[in-house]
Amino acid sequence: MRPRSLDEFAGQEHVVGEGSVLRRALDAGEVPSLILWGPPGSGKTTLAQLLSAQVGAAFEPVSATSAGVADLRRAVERARVRSRSSDTRTVLFIDEIHRFNKTQQDAVLPQVENGVVTLIGATTENPSFEVNSALLSRSRVVRLEALGDMQISALLDRALADTDRGLGSRAVELEDAARRRLIELSGGDARVALNALELAVMATSDTNGSARVGPEDIEGALQQPALLYDRAGDQHYWLISAFIKSVRDSDPDAAVYWLARMLEAGEDPMFVARRMVILAAEDVGIADPQALAVAVAAQQAAHFVGMPEGYLPLTEAALYLAVAPKSNSALRAYAAARADVAATLNQPVPLHLRNAVTSMERAMQFGAGYRYAHDQEGGLIEQQHLPDGLTGRRYYEPTDHGAEAAIADRLRAMRGVSPRVSYRDTPRPMIGSKRPRGQAFGDRTLHFEPHVPLIGGRRPNTSRSCGAGSPIPR
Structure with missing residues (x-):
C-alpha cells in the first residue's frame, strides 16, 4: 500500500504540500540532501523513494543497523558507475542514520560534497545529537509528524478499496467501533494500522474471503501495542x-x-x-x-x-x-549566592568568624569579638556574618506558600533588627575594575516595614513592633 506519487502520500502537507519549499525544488527537478526526522510509521522511507522517483534518480538504500563503511563504499561506487554510464543521479538513502558512528557518517561526507550522491537520511532521533555537524550543515532537516486520525482513516479507506495492492477484492466490513479502536491504538503509525487491519481481516475471513472486523478483532491483531519510547532518545x-x-x-x-x-x-x-x-x-x-x-x-x-x-x-x-504547595526559594537563593561568589571571588572571612586554633591566630585577633548566640536573650544576635563587600545582602526570599509562609513571618521578625535589603534591589558589588557577572532575579522592589515578633509561632497581642535593640523571642 505504499503510495505511488506524492499526491497519494498521506499527511506531511508542510513538507510536500503544494507551494512548500521541497515541492518547488522537486518541480524544478532538484532534490537536496535531507535528514528526515520523525516517529516510526510517519513515512520517511516512502517519502525518500518518492523524492528519488520524482527527479528520476536511482534509489540506493542502506540500513545503518547492518551496513558498514564497506557497504557505503560499494554503494558509492555503483553511483559513480551509474553517473558515468548513463548520467543518472543517485539518492543514497541511509535508514536509521543515527545508528552510524562518527567514522561511518564521515565516510559519506566527501561523496555528498562532490555531488556523487544526494544523501537522504532517516532517523527517529534528534539529528542535532545523533548526526555529525558536517553532514547537518550540508543537509536540510525535515521534521515529519505522526499521522493524524483523519489521515489514518483515509489510509484505511484506501486499503479497503484498492483491488491491486489492498483488500478491495474482498468483501470486508470494518465496523465503526473497530475503525476508532484501530486509529487509537495505531498511535499515528501508518504501518501499524495497515498491518493490524490486514491481520484482522485474515483472522476473520470466511471461505469466500469476506470478513466483518470488530473492535475485538483489532485488539487481537495488535495484541499489546508497543509504546513509543527510547531510554536514551x-x-x-x-x-x-x-x-x-x-x-x-x-x-x-x-x-x-x-x-x-x-x-x-x-x-x-x-x-x-x-x-x-x-x-x-x-x-x-x-x-x-x-x-x-x-x-x-x-x-x-x-x-x-x-x-x-x-x-x-x-x-x-x-x-x-x-x-504540595510550591516554592523555588532554595533554587533562587543558591543561584543569587553563586552569582555573587563568581563576581567577588575570594572574599576574606571576617576575623570574628574565624576559628582561632593557634596562639598566632589568637594574636592576629581571629575570633575576637564573636558573640555566642545562645548567650543572648532569645538566642538571636545581630552581628556581621557575610564578607565586608557583601554586608546587607539577602539571598533567601521566602514565599508565602504553604509552610514557608510561617517561616517568612518569622524571618521578617528576625530581620526586623536591621533594614531589609534584598539582592533584587541592591547593586552587585564591584571588586576593583572587574564587572560582576550574573543577573539578579526579577525586578520586584521590596519594602521594609516594622515586624511583630513571633512567640511560639503566634503573634503576641501587642501593637508595638520590635525596636532596633529589642530581643526577638522565638
Whole structure:
C-alpha cells in the first residue's frame, strides 16, 4: 500500500504540500540532501523513494543497523558507475542514520560534497545529537509528524478499496467501533494500522474471503501495542520533561499519566525517582519540607520492593509532590549566592568568624569579638556574618506558600533588627575594575516595614513592633 506519487502520500502537507519549499525544488527537478526526522510509521522511507522517483534518480538504500563503511563504499561506487554510464543521479538513502558512528557518517561526507550522491537520511532521533555537524550543515532537516486520525482513516479507506495492492477484492466490513479502536491504538503509525487491519481481516475471513472486523478483532491483531519510547532518545527526555512540568504546575492527573507512560514503556524506575528527589527540593522546597522526605522514601521503597509493585511508592510521591504547595526559594537563593561568589571571588572571612586554633591566630585577633548566640536573650544576635563587600545582602526570599509562609513571618521578625535589603534591589558589588557577572532575579522592589515578633509561632497581642535593640523571642 505504499503510495505511488506524492499526491497519494498521506499527511506531511508542510513538507510536500503544494507551494512548500521541497515541492518547488522537486518541480524544478532538484532534490537536496535531507535528514528526515520523525516517529516510526510517519513515512520517511516512502517519502525518500518518492523524492528519488520524482527527479528520476536511482534509489540506493542502506540500513545503518547492518551496513558498514564497506557497504557505503560499494554503494558509492555503483553511483559513480551509474553517473558515468548513463548520467543518472543517485539518492543514497541511509535508514536509521543515527545508528552510524562518527567514522561511518564521515565516510559519506566527501561523496555528498562532490555531488556523487544526494544523501537522504532517516532517523527517529534528534539529528542535532545523533548526526555529525558536517553532514547537518550540508543537509536540510525535515521534521515529519505522526499521522493524524483523519489521515489514518483515509489510509484505511484506501486499503479497503484498492483491488491491486489492498483488500478491495474482498468483501470486508470494518465496523465503526473497530475503525476508532484501530486509529487509537495505531498511535499515528501508518504501518501499524495497515498491518493490524490486514491481520484482522485474515483472522476473520470466511471461505469466500469476506470478513466483518470488530473492535475485538483489532485488539487481537495488535495484541499489546508497543509504546513509543527510547531510554536514551528523544522520548526519554520529552516524557520526563512533561512529567516534571506537570508536577511543578500542580496537575496530579497529568503527573500520574506521564509516570505511567514512562514506567510501562520500560523506563528505569530509579531514574524517575531521582528526578522526583530533585524536583522536591527545587520546586516544592520549604513550602512543604516534608516533600523531600517523601521523595527520598519513595526512591528507597521502590528500590527495596522492585518492579512491578515499585510503581506504588513512586505514584504516591508523584501525587504528593503535585498537590504540595510550591516554592523555588532554595533554587533562587543558591543561584543569587553563586552569582555573587563568581563576581567577588575570594572574599576574606571576617576575623570574628574565624576559628582561632593557634596562639598566632589568637594574636592576629581571629575570633575576637564573636558573640555566642545562645548567650543572648532569645538566642538571636545581630552581628556581621557575610564578607565586608557583601554586608546587607539577602539571598533567601521566602514565599508565602504553604509552610514557608510561617517561616517568612518569622524571618521578617528576625530581620526586623536591621533594614531589609534584598539582592533584587541592591547593586552587585564591584571588586576593583572587574564587572560582576550574573543577573539578579526579577525586578520586584521590596519594602521594609516594622515586624511583630513571633512567640511560639503566634503573634503576641501587642501593637508595638520590635525596636532596633529589642530581643526577638522565638
